[in-house]
Every structure is written in C-alpha cells, then in structure tokens.
Amino acid sequence: MDLPSPHPQDRLRARLHERLRGFMAPAGAGVHNHARNLFSYCALHRERLAAIKLPHPIIGIVLRGRKEVWLGDVSQSFPPGSVIVLPRNVPMDVVNIPGETGIYESLVLEVPVLPEGVAPLTLAERRGREAVSRAFGITLSDDLIEALSHAAATIRDEAMSETVQALRLTEVLTLLRQLPEARALFTASLAEEVAWLIGSDPTHDWSVGHVAGAVGIGASTLRRRLAAEGSSFRAILRSERLRAGHSALAAGASSLTAADAAGYVSRSHFARRYRESFGRSPSGRALRRHA
Template sequence: MNIHYKSSDDDHLRSVLVERLRPIMAPDGTAGRYAHGHQLFSYCSLDRERLKAIELPCPLIGIMLRGRKEVWLGDTPHFFQPGTVFVLPAHVPMDIVNIPAGPTSSYESLLLEVPALPAGMAPLMGGEKTSTGDGHRQFRIPLDSDLVQTLVHAATGIASEALGDAVKAVRLTEVLTLLRPLAAARPLFEASLPDEVAWLIGSAPSEDWTVRRAADRLGLGASTLRRRLAIMGMSFRHILRIERLRAGQAALAAGASSLAAAEAAGYASRSHFARRYKESFGQSPSGRS
C-alpha cells in the first residue's frame, strides 16, 4: 500500500502512522511493557506517571500512539502527542511524564531500543560531531511520507515471527538511513572513541593504519587520540589488532585460505597473522574447525 500526500501535512502523517501501527500493540486497557520483537516493545499506562532522573542505557526511537508524553531536561519541557516520532538519548538524566488520553483511556507508545548500529553503518565521527547543550537538545523527528512508510515497514517486520534476524536488521538500517541527517536523531549514531576507532579500522582492515591516520580521520591530533584512549583504558595498537583479527576470522569463515585471510586483515606476514590468531582464538588459522 503506497501513501501519497504532501509531507507538510503533519497531522495526516501522524494519523496514518498511529493507524498503521496500532495492530501490533498490546490489547487496550492492559498496562505494562510488552515485547514485540528484538528491542521492540510497547508501553502502556492507565494512570499519569512521572519518572524522575531517568537515564536510558541506550538510545531509542519512540512513537506516541495514545495520550501525551512530556520529557524534561532541567527546566526545559518537550511535549509529544499521538503520531509524534522522537529519539531519546542514552545516559542523559531526564524527567519523563506519561499522560493517558483521558479518565477512561490510556497512555501508549511504541519504542525501539538501538544499543548498537547495524553492521556497515558508521557512527558519527570527526566533523560530523557537534556539541549540543541539554537546553538546545531536540527530540522530535520531522515526518515525511517516506519515513512513515519505512517506520511501519520496520516495526511490523521486527514484530513478525516469520522474518529472520538478517531481514529485521535490514529494516532497522532503512530507518536509520533516513534518520541519519536529522539533528534530533544524533544520539542514535553517537559512539565512544574506542568504538569510532574500531569502526574506522574494521571498515578497511587491510589499510596501513597509524595513530596519525586514524586521528586525522577523527579530526583529532595523534597525541590527543592516544591520551583519550589511555584515559579509557585502551590503546590504538590493541584496537588495531582486535579489528584486524576479526577481519581475518570473517575471511576464514567465508572460505578464504589462511594466506588470503592474512592479506584481508592487513598482515604482510602470514606467520605473524597465524601467531596472533592462535593467541586470540586458541587455534591456528589452518587448523580451525
């Protein structure tokens, strides 16, 4: 079913989103949290509730379906009505108020946790990252017809028991691809510095990676990168080794020879690769099961 309307018609977009997502929700009048698939769940409350200083363990995408939600950062409120799509960040203290639609109705939202980006999707790095103070944070995602259809497609797919994990990952990737340019969606793509370095190396493990080269890509000085990794108990050399060995392991699992795997992982010496591989995985590349 294709939807055709002007993206500026926000009321209609929100109405369509609610209507098409309601079939996967929990039965009306049933309070609590209900899982609909991996990281996807709905939340229903029959009474007004205020959750103080909540810090989420990972960012999430939310869709209001009934009632209202208020999110407070300090003295700054953000209000969400049915059909509103929003992103909440991880590890940021927030007061959250869930308000039922009326005395005989409920509050309902559909929430998708995003603890990690799908394989192949880069976190925000270097010049993409900007500092946003809590008072200027935005949560609301602007709607258009493509996003509405993609959200519905993803939610129904993730909730389906007939679809495999690979297909569900694709559905999530489709949503994140549309959200990536949006300022309000930035928390979904934020990563720790070690994770940023790991993604860089993992995206091209055979390249001649140095601290300076990685730092340049991240918009940092080499000494700053070393220092910040050390503060977090990590080192560039350790991350480089782990990511290259993972690349070698993936190549072997795909049927590559130990020589080809060593090359894919960026090792000039097959014997060096084999030694490191055995230290990490307890067996030689040629003797893997």
C-alpha cells in the first residue's frame, strides 16, 4: 500500500530545517547570540510566556520542538522548519514545547528597522489589508528558503561587511513583502513612513501638504500625529536630506555634489546643517554657489 506523499510545505520545512542545522546551539536554556539581532532561544521544559509584547517585529524559525502562539483563545502551532513573523507591541501568549530530544529551540532575527531600499506599508496598503486574518505562519518557497539560509549565514559571519549583511536581509524582506502574514515587518510608524517617502527623493521640494496627501491624511493630522510620536515634518525632512548628503560623501562625491543630492539649493546652508548634525564640515573645499 502506497503511503500518501508529504505535503509540499512539509517538504519545504524539512529542507529549511536541514539547511539551518548549523545554527543549533549547545544544550542549555536561554539566549545564544549569533550576531547582532540574530540569536537562538532554547528551553529545556515546556514554558508559557504570558501577554508578552515584542519591542521589534521578528522572523522566527522553529529548529527543535514546537511553538504555539495564542491571541486570546485562538492558537497557532508551528513544527520544526516553520517560519513565523511576530509583530511588535501586540500582547500574545507564546508556548515553547520541547521535542523528543527534550529541547525547544528557535532561530530568531529581530528587524528593528527596515534596510534602505525596503519600503514600509503605506497607509493605503494597511487599510487594504485590514481584513486579513492574524496568521503568523509564512508560506515557504524554494526562493525564500535560499534567501533565509544565505541571510542567516551572512549575518553570523563577522567577516562580512554590514553592506552585504543588509543586502541579504533585503533579499529576504523583498520576498516577504507581498505576503499578508509578514505584514508586521513592514508596518511602520507615521514618522518612518514620512522618512521613507522623503528619503526616496530627497531633492524634491517637499511640503507638509504634499507629504500628507501622499500618505492619505490631512496636513493638520500629519502634524498632530508626528508630534504625538515625538517628531515633526521639519526634523524628518532635515534628517533625510542630510542622510542623503552624508551617503553621497561616503561614496566619494564632492561636497558640491553631496549638497545637490541632499536637495539643498544653498551650499552654505547645507554645510552649516551638516556641521550641526555631524560635527564637521562636509569638505575642506569651498562649495560653489548653485541654483
């Protein structure tokens, strides 16, 4: 009698689990750090963490045992090889259940900020996905398994530059961007959304009204909500433009080109703001005046 073929997701979970065997920590409960924001968590006994709120969204991969996540009276269960995305600031109960080896273990990657080039969900996207159920389990694909495996290995490798590490994380997030169950990774604050918008084109002549229209709210609402987050349109505009100028200088551009990249018409204004923010002049050379 032929046995039923395993479900495609079961096969993919087994493949990912095998790819990440090298991340399994030595026996011992607690956190085992691999790199910044990348760690394994082990438990030797069944444990229930009640009403926890994560400070950052996470990507988690169950390596040994089983994880349950409870929202109210509804639970979701995840066997080894499962990939889950958990949101920040949402109270939930998490149950870690050791497997046959007597160990529960997961590989966890915190995502405190999105890498450059990865956009947060817009207000329109957030509204359009409000009806999506709160499912945390990620549907695996061959491409996602490769991206996750490469990202974990690269982030753990101290010899790799931060640029390469960010690139590998970006590859993972690009694949997750369209999955509704991964939306927690891309749900940013209003200040972060405004910063992304301005940072995507720092030379544009941004105004409060223009930005408010782009994110789908009124100008006064934008100011009020940014103030409630401890920020302001003016502060974000300056920060993003100076960041663009700083990146241009770091890439070898002249101070004149950096001022252009930062959207400053006045070269002296750019130099003054740059000194205020970074404590040094953008260049020893004089900036030529341009329109």
